[in-house]
Amino acid sequence: MPLILTEEQVMLKDAVHGFLSENAPIKHLRQLRDSRDADGVSRDLWRAFGEMGFAGVIIGEEHGGSGLGAVEAGVIAESLGRTLTPSPFLGSSVLSATVLKEVGNTDQQFWLSKIAAGEAIVSLAVDEGPKHAPHKSTTRYERSGNGFKLDGAKAMVLDGHIADSLIVAAQGDDGLSLFLINPKTVGVKVERTVMVDAHNAARITLSNVEVDADALLGEVGGGQAALDKALSLGRAVTAASLNGAGDQAFHITVEYLKTRQQFGKLIGEFQALQHRAAHLYTELELTKAATLGALQAVDEGKGGADLSTSIAKAKAGRVAELAVQEGVQMHGGVGMTDEFDIGLFMKRVRVLNETLGDSHYHLNRLATARGY
Numbered sequence: 119m120p121l122i123l124t125e126e127q128v129m130l131k132d133a134v135h136g137f138l139s140e141n142a143p144i145k146h147l148r149q150l151r152d153s154r155d156a157d158g159v160s161r162d163l164w165r166a167f168g169e170m171g172f173a174g175v176i177i178g179e180e181h182g183g184s185g186l187g188a189v190e191a192g193v194i195a196e197s198l199g200r201t202l203t204p205s206p207f208l209g210s211s212v213l214s215a216t217v218l219k220e221v222g223n224t225d226q227q228f229w230l231s232k233i234a235a236g237e238a239i240v241s242l243a244v245d246e247g248p249k250h251a252p253h254k255s256t257t258r259y260e261r262s263g264n265g266f267k268l269d270g271a272k273a274m275v276l277d278g279h280i281a282d283s284l285i286v287a288a289q290g291d292d293g294l295s296l297f298l299i300n301p302k303t304v305g306v307k308v309e310r311t312v313m314v315d316a317h318n319a320a321r322i323t324l325s326n327v328e329v330d331a332d333a334l335l336g337e338v339g340g341g342q343a344a345l346d347k348a349l350s351l352g353r354a355v356t357a358a359s360l361n362g363a364g365d366q367a368f369h370i371t372v373e374y375l376k377t378r379q380q381f382g383k384l385i386g387e388f389q390a391l392q393h394r395a396a397h398l399y400t401e402l403e404l405t406k407a408a409t410l411g412a413l414q415a416v417d418e419g420k421g422g423a424d425l426s427t428s429i430a431k432a433k434a435g436r437v438a439e440l441a442v443q444e445g446v447q448m449h450g451g452v453g454m455t456d457e458f459d460i461g462l463f464m465k466r467v468r469v470l471n472e473t474l475g476d477s478h479y480h481l482n483r484l485a486t487a488r489g490y
Contacts (some may be wrong), residue, residue, distance in 0.1 A: 121407045121414075124191070129189055134197040137170055140364030142203040143461050150204060151316035157280050158310075158318035159204045159258075168236020173211050177219070188351055188416040192358035192409065199362025202466050204317045208359070208473075213352045214240035217285050217296060220344035221336030221355045226298055229283060240466035242348065243272035243322050250274075250475040252287070252349060257324065259295055261289040265330040268297065271323045274473070278320030279310035285335065286324070292339030302329055317463040345422070353474045354412040354427040357434035360470050361409055364438030365402050367463040371395070371445040375456035378450075389417075391448060398437075398444055405437040425487055432480035435471040442467045 123131065150158060167173045177183025181184050184190070191212055198205055210233050218230050218240070232238035244252050249333055268288055278284065284299045284306075301308050305327035311319050335453025336344060370396060375386030385391060412430035415423035444462035446453035453460050471477065 119287075120393045121410050122373060123140055123189070123410075127189060127193055131193045131197065133170070134172060134194050135200070136210065137166075138197050138201040138203055139302045142201055142205075144202050147202045147204060147462065150363055156363040158312070159206060159277065159280070159452050163203075164239070165208060165236040165306060167205070168234060169205070170442040173207065173236045174230075174234025174262070175211060176217075176232045177211070177215055177230050179235055181227060183230065183234040184359055188354060189410065191351070191355050191412045195355045195358040196362035199359035199364075199466070200366040202363070204240075204313075206280075206306070207279045208352060208355060209241045209278075209281075210239050212355050213242040213276075214285055215337065217242065217344050220483045221296065221341065222298075223426055225332065226335060229264065229298075231428040232363075238282040239280055240285065241275050241278040241279050241320070243275045243278065243284050243286045244345070244349070246270070246272055248273070250472070251369055252345065255287055255289050256292070257286065257288040259290045259297070262273045263330060265328060265333065266295075266297065267330065268299075268324045268327040271321065273319075273321050274311075275320045275322050276433035277318060278322055279308055279318055281320075282309075284322065286322070287341065287345055290339065294342045294345065296335040296341035296344065297329060297333045299329055299333055304487075313469050315462070315469040317466075317469060329336065348475060351416055351422045352408065353431040353480075354416055356470055356473050357405075357412065357427070357430040360431075360434035360438040360467060361402070361406050363463050363466050363470065364405070364434070364441035367438075367441045367460060367467075368395075368398055368402060370460055370463075371441075371448050374449055385448075388452065391457045394448070396442060398441055401437045401440065405433050406431045425484060428480040428483050432484070433473060435467075438467045439471060439489075441450075468485070 126258050126411060155411055171184045172194050173188050174183030179185045200422045215233055229240050243303055259266045283299055284301050286297045286299055288295055305325045307323040309321040313319060378385045409430040412426040415426045445460045446464055449460055
């Protein structure tokens with residue numbers, strides 16, 4: 119497929135950008151941060167996201183969603199990266215919705231309609247340490263009576279502190295299973311963690327948590343395929359957010375080069391800065407192509423789609439990091455102050471880089487897949 123958006127996807131991009139620019143510009147993030155908002159996200163904005171059809175972008179129409187695909191999810195995520203909007207979109211509308219679509223039964227898929235309407239937040243609990251390592255889970259489950267008992271701990275659970283429901287990945291004698299758990303269940307402890315970009319995640323501790331059999335998503339030991347599919351899409355969508363943040367940081371920096379004067383000249387006239395800006399522009403364009411290609415591969419169900427998402431995530435992470443570093447440096451000393459937005463983009467990029475695996479994780483994953 120051509121590495122360009124269709125007319126309908128461009129219309130969606132314009133709609134999302136217009137909505138977020140009006141309702142959740144960067145000052146929205148500052149307001150949530152400075153007021154020490156207990157949720158760290160706006161429930162009203164999330165409901166509006168549902169009303170606009172954005173929250174249910176990959177959810178089928180039978181559940182109130184738009185029934186669109188990975189590319190459209192990436193379009194929305196890119197705009198979220200541009201405006202730095204704290205949103206449950208990645209955790210609920212992408213990761214959790216994918217799992218529920220893949221292995222949820224009729225009763226469990228009730229949550230899909232709630233997500234699509236922006237009325238609920240569902241968080242996927244996978245990682246357990248400071249680094250992304252989905253296949254090294256030590257959280258365990260075992261059969262207990264008519265249900266299961268879970269023990270373990272999870273970290274970096276996106277929006278887990280305000281989740282209405284949790285999807286927990288755990289290992290057992292039968293393999294990896296996924297469980298839909300009420301965060302208020304006895305034995306579940308939720309601790310909010312405020313990340314450097316002022317968005318929020320949570321630490322989840324499960325101590326002898328007893329759940330009924332209907333908490334199991336899919337078959338016992340059959341959760342790996344659904345989890346892998348969710349993570350693959352999530353990585354491509356996160357790459358799109360990195361593109362949005364990196365590209366917006368680049369545009370902010372270029373505007374600064376056009377207005378800031380030094381030695382009686384606009385600093386944008388200095389050839390050294392022009393070369394650096396040109397290099398960054400080409401890197402950003404290459405990254406956008408890699409990300410769109412990965413999203414298209416996911417939609418088409420290509421065999422190599424999973425590795426394509428790793429390519430996109432690795433490339434987007436490195437280039438977005440370059441964009442914010444160059445942006446802060448070209449701003450000079452003021453780039454280190456909170457008054458200028460460029461520093462906020464650096465913080466968001468740092469968090470997005472770690473989300474679902476940094477560039478080192480994905481480069482190693484690609485190398486291993488190719489036999490190195």
